[in-house]
Amino acid sequence: xxxxxxxxxxxxxxxxxxLLYWRDVRSxxxxxxxxxxxxLSLLSCSIISVLSYSTLALLSVTVSFRTYRGVxxxxxxxxxxxxxxxxxxxxxxxxxxxxxRHSDAVLSRIDGVLKELRRLFLVEDLIDSLKFAVFLWVxxxxxxxxxxxxxxxxxLIGAFSGPVVYEKHQTPIDQFISTLKSRVKDVMGQIQAxxxxxxxxxx
Numbered sequence: 099x100x101x102x103x104x105x106x107x108x109x110x111x112x113x114x115x116x117l118l119y120w121r122d123v124r125s126x127x128x129x130x131x132x133x134x135x136x137x138l139s140l141l142s143c144s145i146i147s148v149l150s151y152s153t154l155a156l157l158s159v160t161v162s163f164r165t166y167r168g169v170x171x172x173x174x175x176x177x178x179x180x181x182x183x184x185x186x187x188x189x190x191x192x193x194x195x196x197x198x199r200h201s202d203a204v205l206s207r208i209d210g211v212l213k214e215l216r217r218l219f220l221v222e223d224l225i226d227s228l229k230f231a232v233f234l235w236v237x238x239x240x241x242x243x244x245x246x247x248x249x250x251x252x253x254l255i256g257a258f259s260g261p262v263v264y265e266k267h268q269t270p271i272d273q274f275i276s277t278l279k280s281r282v283k284d285v286m287g288q289i290q291a292x293x294x295x296x297x298x299x300x301x
Contacts, residue, residue, distance in 0.1 A: 115261075117129055118258060118261045119262060119265065120258075120262060126258065130254070130258045133254055134251065134254060134255070136148060136152070137247060137250055137251045137254060138251065139151075139152075140247055141248075160182070163181060164182070167181040218230045225286060225289070225290060228289070
């Protein structure tokens with residue numbers, strides 16, 4: 099893959115990992131709190147209402163701050179100018195190179211997913227397709243227990259707590275995962291031995 103695509107992708111992954119591992123507690127806490135509040139709000143209100151209220155709250159803060167600074171400057175007879183001047187002067191337009199790089203990365207991921215789905219649904223490898231079938235079967239039960247928003251909330255909590263827990267208890271978790279993988283491998287090996295045409299092509 100082109101190095102120009104790898105650099106922004108690696109930088110983005112590094113930033114995400116820093117947030118998930120709480121390297122900057124303030125940034126991680128702010129992102130986690132806002133995301134959790136948004137998802138919990140969606141449980142009781144429509145997405146249009148949540149977005150409208152959130153945007154209105156943000157606008158209220160900026161208008162109030164702008165008015166406060168204006169009154170303060172009038173009382174103190176100072177000429178500091180617009181309080182958001184530095185942000186208003188920043189260039190927020192996306193360059194064609196940035197759009198092209200991210201578009202290429204997204205298209206590459208989509209192509210990979212489509213090829214993998216084709217391989218699974220057309221049973222290029224029987225074992226992999228059976229694993230996919232078991233995964234879909236498990237999802238039917240998960241869908242019966244939780245709705246989409248609940249899964250997103252659980253996923254968000256897991257994303258911000260899982261890496262920290264793993265970092266503190268890495269050794270026992272790795273041992274458990276290794277044991278689980280070994281047992282799954284043994285079971286899949288027994289299935290391969292009993293189901294006709296289930297063996298890998300390399301075998």
